[in-house]
Amino acid sequence: MKKWIPIMIAAVFLMTGATAQRGVSAAPPKFHDVGAEDWFAPYVLRLSGRGVVSGYEDGSFRPNGSVTWGEALKLVLRSAGFAEQGAAAGAHWASGYLDYARRCGYLPEDAAPNLDEPLTRAALARLCAAALELPEAGTDMESPFADTAEPEALALWEAGLMEGSVTDGLRLFGGGSLLRRGEICAVLSRVQEYVDGHFVFVSGFRAPVDFSLRFHSYEPSDFTLRDGRLACAEGGETPSPRFGVDVSYYQGDIDWQAAKRDGVDFAIIRCGYRGYGSAGRLHEDVKFRQNIEGALAAGLDVGIYFFSQAMSVPEALEEAEYTLSLIEGYDIRFPVVFDWERMNYSDSRTRSPDWDTVSDCALAFCGAVEQAGYRPMVYFNKHMSYLQLDMHKLQQYDGWLAMYQNHLDYIYDFQMWQYSSKGAVGGIAGPVDVNLCFADY
Numbered sequence: 418m419k420k421w422i423p424i425m426i427a428a429v430f431l432m433t434g435a436t437a438q439r440g441v442s443a444a445p446p447k448f449h450d451v452g453a454e455d456w457f458a459p460y461v462l463r464l465s466g467r468g469v470v471s472g473y474e475d476g477s478f479r480p481n482g483s484v485t486w487g488e489a490l491k492l493v494l495r496s497a498g499f500a501e502q503g504a505a506a507g508a509h510w511a512s513g514y515l516d517y518a519r520r521c522g523y524l525p526e527d528a529a530p531n532l533d534e535p536l537t538r539a540a541l542a543r544l545c546a547a548a549l550e551l552p553e554a555g556t557d558m559e560s561p562f563a564d565t566a567e568p569e570a571l572a573l574w575e576a577g578l579m580e581g582s583v584t585d586g587l588r589l590f591g592g593g594s595l596l597r598r599g600e601i602c603a604v605l606s607r608v609q610e611y612v613d614g615h616f617v618f619v620s621g622f623r624a625p626v627d628f629s630l631r632f633h634s635y636e637p638s639d640f641t642l643r644d645g646r647l648a649c650a651e652g653g654e655t656p657s658p659r660f661g662v663d664v665s666y667y668q669g670d671i672d673w674q675a676a677k678r679d680g681v682d683f684a685i686i687r688c689g690y691r692g693y694g695s696a697g698r699l700h701e702d703v704k705f706r707q708n709i710e711g712a713l714a715a716g717l718d719v720g721i722y723f724f725s726q727a728m729s730v731p732e733a734l735e736e737a738e739y740t741l742s743l744i745e746g747y748d749i750r751f752p753v754v755f756d757w758e759r760m761n762y763s764d765s766r767t768r769s770p771d772w773d774t775v776s777d778c779a780l781a782f783c784g785a786v787e788q789a790g791y792r793p794m795v796y797f798n799k800h801m802s803y804l805q806l807d808m809h810k811l812q813q814y815d816g817w818l819a820m821y822q823n824h825l826d827y828i829y830d831f832q833m834w835q836y837s838s839k840g841a842v843g844g845i846a847g848p849v850d851v852n853l854c855f856a857d858y
Contacts, residue, residue: 448478457599460606480599483535487511496608497548498623523547539592542569562590578607619799631830647836658853666704668845673715675844683718688743690724693760699739720751726767733778737785751858752794755782776807783814832856
């Protein structure tokens with residue numbers, strides 16, 4: 418299973434604590450002791466402009482001043498995407514960050530640094546490498562530093578986070594030297610860039626990007642709202658997707674001819690479902706036959722979804738067999754979808770699922786559908802994709818992304834996007850799920 422950690426995305430990080438107690442004021446745009454020619458100047462000015470670090474009341478930044486353990490713990494953890502950590506009454510202001518770093522395994526449980534003491538470059542390297550979950554450098558890697566081959570230093574070098582300095586032709590890491598305020602600004606800038614490129618954030622959690630998965634090629638600017646519907650922006654490179662709805666008995670009686678006149682190209686129709694309760698019986702959607710026959714008669718392309726509550730592979734196969742029996746004889750051109758959704762009622766059978774099993778259920782359902790000659794698809798939202806499902810197993814099948822917003826901030830590949838549950842479509846009374854399809858089915 419993928420590693421995920423609770424976070425809170427924060428736009429502003431402050432150099433607080435001990436420095437705040439010494440009278441740090443709001444950051445001015447420039448500091449009289451940071452010259453344009455100083456190597457650290459771009460980092461200091463960038464981070465101070467964003468409120469990441471602050472200067473002093475006299476207009477200085479003191480780039481050569483040391484950084485304490487407490488300051489470093491807060492700045493690194495917040496820059497890496499983690500939540501602000503409070504302190505117990507009477508405790509050191511940074512004690513919450515120390516405790517959090519211990520709980521996450523970024524520091525040994527018995528680590529007891531003096532939070533008011535300055536820390537070394539080597540200590541910062543160990544903290545950054547842990548907080549960013551950096552892979553260890555290869556054992557055969559030749560150290561770029563003349564003074565260390567410590568794995569954390571090598572990992573930070575490979576990630577472009579700490580470069581050391583060159584003296585007399587030798588690149589030195591200087592692990593025993595104290596960290597300076599100017600230096601940590603460079604590190605924090607690179608940490609934030611690394612986080613942006615290597616982690617995803619969803620539902621209050623941080624998860625590493627899986628670069629072995631396929632990514633989509635769309636840009637947020639490819640989409641725009643037209644008359645209340647999401648569409649490709651004028652001049653964008655994304656081919657115009659098809660517009661469709663997904664429906665069940667909740668939509669009541671549908672005038673499919675009116676829906677087609679209102680621009681609907683396809684319909685994904687629920688054929689059945691498994692009950693939420695412990696018995697988990699299979700049921701046909703009471704509007705299934707009316708919906709599929711009406712949509713086909715209107716000339717729409719039709720796909721199918723089954724609402725699953727399977728908790729084992731045999732149950733998933735049972736659902737697939739039931740689905741195939743219901744759709745036999747109908748012209749199904751769009752995918753047959755495995756729609757597994759966690760229900761959180763007190764008697765729900767899916768309240769505490771094993772996600773490896775859920776992934777295996779999706780595989781089993783899709784395999785049976787494919788063997789029967791249909792195009793299988795898996796329905797998921799960002800939370801499921803980033804944190805729960807085994808997308809390595811499932812990427813062999815098409816994906817249907819549920820993400821109710823007008824901008825695209827999901828990174829992996831998908832073929833269909835359910836972008837709202839409150840669409841308005843002619844012939845359908847009340848709100849309906851609306852979708853864009855990017856595949857040529």
